[in-house]
Amino acid sequence: MAAYRAGVLIGNWQEEASLEEDRLRDFMHKRERGELLIQKINKLQDKLLKKVQLSVSYDGFIHFGDTVMLLNSDNKSSAENYPGVCSSLTLAINMDEISIYSAESLPRPCGVSAVESVDPVGRNTFCILSVDGGAAGEPVRFGQNFGLGTTGGFSDQMLYLASDHKSFLRFAKKSRLQQVFLTEELSYLTWWQATFLDPQLRLESEGFPVPANSKMIITHCHTNRSLAVPRNFWTRSYFGKEYEVNCHTYLDSHKAEEDKNYWLIVTGNPRDEDGTMIDRLNPQPGGIRKNEFPEET
Structure with a gap:
């Protein structure tokens, strides 16, 4: 042996x-x-991350059918309390749980987040949708309902930005406030309105077209709360640092919305197919100049 x-x-x-x-x-x-x-x-x-060409607004207004970005503008209070926070964030499809995603479709429902990139790509561009019979190409007006659908590079699938009342099981993970998410069902939970920034002029602005690339409040119709990025709640994802988005109206001592609720609906730059009006409005640091729109051609 x-x-x-x-x-x-x-x-x-x-x-x-x-x-x-x-x-x-x-x-x-x-x-x-x-x-x-x-x-x-x-x-x-x-x-x-495929590049998307934004719609160009030659009259300076937002229209049904436009492909746009939603940008949360400079938050001065967050910049003071949280040094290094990016001044401009765009609403985007949340990639926090990318490991369980399918290569052919997104999970339903899907989360949203705010990202530091302001380049128009599939995950941070949205289509303005009519929910009450408005025709494509017509301007969206203050006080009028509209929907926001993803582009995302999935030709056979569109998800809609939605929110619902906070409950014991449904809330934003970090802030514990009202959750914002994407759903495949177009319903009253997916209806939004543009609200004029100055509270004293809101009644007078009702029915007027919504200007592109100008600060406004985006309000959820069902809960009457405003879309917001508090900027002090964030996570790490496959694509880097992403900030929580919630639906909550942040009011200051004068009962006016804080800049956490300020949004710009960004359109394309007519002089640059791959550019946005942010590039044109901000040639130098210092903020977006109001009421500056593309020239008519």
Whole structure:
């Protein structure tokens, strides 16, 4: 009988070798079908980070059917309390749980976040939708209901920005306030309105067209609360640092909304197909100049 040596196989070596072969075959099979996690992430990244051309507003107003970005403008109070916070954030599809996403579709419902990038791509561009019979191309007016649908690079799927009353099970993860999410069902929960920034002029502004690239409040019709980015709640995702978005009206001592609730509906730059009006309105740091719109052509 031969003496034991280091090269002698002992234990369940045959079963382990068989399991290793099965794992290798499974890996090769998934790779061929594009089902590996890294392949799914790459496909999602290609779709969600694909450049999108924004609609150009030649009359200076927002219209039904426009492809736009929603930008939360400079928050002075956050900049003082939280040094290093980006001055401009755009609403975007949340990628906090990218590992469970399918390469072909987004989960339903899906979260939203605010990101520091202001370049128009699939994940941070939205389409202005009519919910009360307004025709495509007509200007959206203050006090008029509209919807916001994702572009996202998925041609057969559109999700709608929505919110609902806070409940024991449904709330924003960090702030514990009213949650904002994306859903596949177009309902009253997906209806929004543009509200004039100055509270003293809101009654007079009702029915007037909503200007593009100008600060406003975006109010949720069902709960009468405003879309907001508090900027002191954030998480790390596959794409970096992302800020929580909630639906809450932040009021100052004068009972007016704080800049956490300030939004701009950003359109494209007519002089640059890949640019936005933010590039044109901000040639130098110092904020967006109000009432500056593209020239008519």
